[in-house]
Amino acid sequence: MKKKNINIIIYSLVFFMLIATFVACARTRTHESAGDFVDDSAITTKVKYLLAADDFLKSFQISVETYQNTVQLSGFVNSQHAVNKAGEIVRSVQGVKSIKNNLIVK
Numbered sequence: 001m002k003k004k005n006i007n008i009i010i011y012s013l014v015f016f017m018l019i020a021t022f023v024a025c026a027r028t029r030t031h032e033s034a035g036d037f038v039d040d041s042a043i044t045t046k047v048k049y050l051l052a053a054d055d056f057l058k059s060f061q062i063s064v065e066t067y068q069n070t071v072q073l074s075g076f077v078n079s080q081h082a083v084n085k086a087g088e089i090v091r092s093v094q095g096v097k098s099i100k101n102n103l104i105v106k
Contacts, residue, residue, distance in 0.1 A: 040066040040069065041066070042095070043069065044065065044066040044071070046093050047066070047089065047096075048064050050089045051089060054089065056085060060075060060077045060078075060082060061075050062103065063075050068097075071090050073102060076105075076106050077105060082103070082105075
């Protein structure tokens with residue numbers, strides 16, 4: 001093959017690889033982009049840290065999940081005060097758009 005043909009093939013492959021990369025990183029209705037995943041992970045980590053650092057809430061097993069900046073809390077606590085306090089902590093974290101507070105009072 002001629003050098004010109006090889007260059008065209010190489011440039012075409014690079015172009016298609018770039019397109020595939022952009023498509024793979026784009027957000028769909030069911031999947032987050034890589035940047036969104038990192039943001040959600042940072043929010044989850046911050047919320048978990050703040051819950052563990054709180055003297056009142058650290059004794060409870062509260063699960064935290066974040067998807068598209070919406071934080072979902074789940075688990076069991078012993079009072080409505082604990083539910084409310086956990087919600088306040090989540091609201092204090094920058095980047096949180098909404099909260100699904102599914103904590104259950106035993």
